Amino acid sequence: MSGMSKIVKTITSIAFPFVMIYGLYVILHGHLTPGGGFQGGAVVASACAMIVVAFGSIWTMKKIKENQLSILESIGAIGFIVFAFLGLIILFDNSGIFFKNVFANSVYLFGQSVEYASTTANINTAGTLPLMNIAVGLKVIAGLFVIVLVMAYASNKIKERGD
Amino acid sequence: MTMRNAAGVIFFAIVAVFFIFSILSLHPFGDFGEEGDKYYLEPKMDDYIIDNAQNExxxxxxxxxxxxxxxxxxxxxxxxxxxxxxxxxxxxxxxxGK
Incomplete structure (x- = not known):
């Protein structure tokens, strides 16, 4: 027996997907609307923290282990570094630049250009920015969720042991 | 020196070289421009970003x-x-938690 009452669990089950979708929207539209990887990742991580509070950390720990979240966070970090190093690997005028936005204003993915003072939301723009937003978002989701989950689980275990 | 330490030193040197070359290509700090410029007596950087961020x-x-x-x-x-x-x-x- 863990977690809170049936009312809280039901409301959490209803609210969770909407909070999740809003956070993912903030991450994926980071280059068009206010927000980005950090902010959207915090929203999604707070939805996951809501699950931890309502259903209990032991139930959540059965569903997902902290090792898996740690791997997810490392994938986000490596992705961010790789997109940063693309600017050094792909040369412009015989010189590479760290954090150069290599896909902006090109023919590749997210490569369409934007007029000055344009307010039209075209998601296929901004080069590496959406990719970096996704990598950082993944990193923040996994990082904040694993901090909440591991702390709650450890305090639960200590209370059970009685010391 | 062990193999592991040597690899660490080499990686550190590579990263340091990257960072130094990046610093050399930065804009000067607090650049106010010269008389007759478009952005005279204002820091150039913020106006530059407002004007060029969408194009670049x-x-x-x-x-x-x-x-x-x-x-x-x-x-x-x-x-x-x-x-x-x-x-x-x-x-x-x-x-x-164990």
Whole structure:
């Protein structure tokens, strides 16, 4: 027996997907609307923290282990570094630049250009920015969720042991 | 010196060289421009970003273009801080939870 009452669990089950979708929207539209990887990742991580509070950390720990979240966070970090190093690997005028936005204003993915003072939301723009937003978002989701989950689980275990 | 230490020193040297070359290509700090310029008596940098962010990065959100493109190093540091925090929390609380 863990977690809170049936009312809280039901409301959490209803609210969770909407909070999740809003956070993912903030991450994926980071280059068009206010927000980005950090902010959207915090929203999604707070939805996951809501699950931890309502259903209990032991139930959540059965569903997902902290090792898996740690791997997810490392994938986000490596992705961010790789997109940063693309600017050094792909040369412009015989010189590479760290954090150069290599896909902006090109023919590749997210490569369409934007007029000055344009307010039209075209998601296929901004080069590496959406990719970096996704990598950082993944990193923040996994990082904040694993901090909440591991702390709650450890305090639960200590209370059970009685010391 | 062991093999592991040597690899660490070599990696550190490579990263340091990257950082030094990046610093050399930065704009000068607090550049106010000269008389007759468009942005005289204002810092050039913010007006430059307002005027050129959409053309250069293709992002409608200028804040994201600054955070992830013009000042990507800052975001790299933030990501490193988060990674260190997660590593420390798991290191401490995994032993307590056993």
């Amino acid at each position: 990065t293709g992002a409608n959100n200028a804040v994201t273009s600054v955070v992830f493109d013009y000042r990507g190093f800052d975001t790299l540091g933030e990501a490193t801080v988060l990674f260190t925090a997660v590593a420390g929390v798991i290191l401490i609380f995994r032993r307590l």
